[in-house]
Amino acid sequence: MAADFAGSFEHSLDSKGRVIIPVSLRDQLGEQFTIALNSENTALALYPLEKWEEIKARLSQVRSTDVKGMMYVRYIMGNAYTGNVMDAQGRILLPQKLRSKVGLARELVFVGMNDHIEIWDASRYQAQEQEAEMDFADLLAHMEERY
Incomplete structure (x- = not known):
């Protein structure tokens, strides 16, 4: 069954780099992600196993002679941490390397993105959401033209 992640949820990162996965998202995420x-x-993005397998299948189509394509594959795969599991309290450890790359501080927002979950720094997400609200008519026109 395909995941159906939706909604936004605020949570805090603890001193060890762990965060609680919102209860309504846990079951769909699966045992490993x-x-x-x-x-x-x-x-950051949390991908259920099924979705990650789809991404890997697309990436595996890049020819080794495609230098730019291989650079992209290397970047994506080199910044992916597979086989993650939640502890008994529903917490996960967010790798420091990834937290630094996207500027995660203590306050986070989980965003359901249909087939995966995004984890944003709260202030960065708020700024992005305000931008989307201000440009909503333009965003809607963009979506109607393409999808």
């Missing part, structure tokens, strides 16, 4: 960078390199 991958932590990686989102497609815009602005937040």
Whole structure:
């Protein structure tokens, strides 16, 4: 069954770099999942196993002679942490390397993105949400033209 992640949830990072996964997202995430960078390199992404396998299948189509393509694959795979599991309290450890890349501080926002979850720094997410609200008509026109 495909995941159906939706909603936004605020949580705090603890001193050990762990965060609690919102209860409403836990079951869909599954027992094992991958932590990686989102497609815009602005937040972390949690991918259920099934979705991560789809991403890997697409990446495996890049020819080894495609230098730019291989650079992209190397970046994505080199910043992906597979086989993650939640502890008994529903917490996960967010790798320091990834937290630094996207500027995560203590206050975080989990955002359901249909087939995966994004984890944003709260202030960065708030700024992005305000920008989306100000440009909503333009965003809607963009979506209607393309999808």
